[in-house]
């Protein structure tokens with residue numbers, strides 16, 4: 001299955017402690033593998049205990065985004081503002097564009 005999410009997409013978390021929270025995809029990790037995941041800015045935070053080091057001399061707890069499986073999030077359509085299923089359309093010039101199955105509008109700017 002090809003990942004339909006891209007950096008900069010607005011998404012809704014469907015499952016977990018951040019359920020129904022909205023955020024922006026900051027990064028796609030492992031994009032080339034069978035198990036791509038995405039990092040959503042400010043969501044799915046996890047705490048990491050850090051030993052004292054140069055940037056954090058006293059050590060402590062660092063909050064960091066944890067990658068989320070794509071099945072746990074849903075894209076929010078920029079046109080209708082609703083969490084929507086995404087389809088793919090073939091364009092005349094041979095490219096593909098994503099579209100919202102709810103309102104039919106293209107998600108990618110051409």
Ligand SMILES: [Zn+2]
Pocket residue numbers: 077078079080081082084100101102103104105
């Ligand atoms: Zn839409």
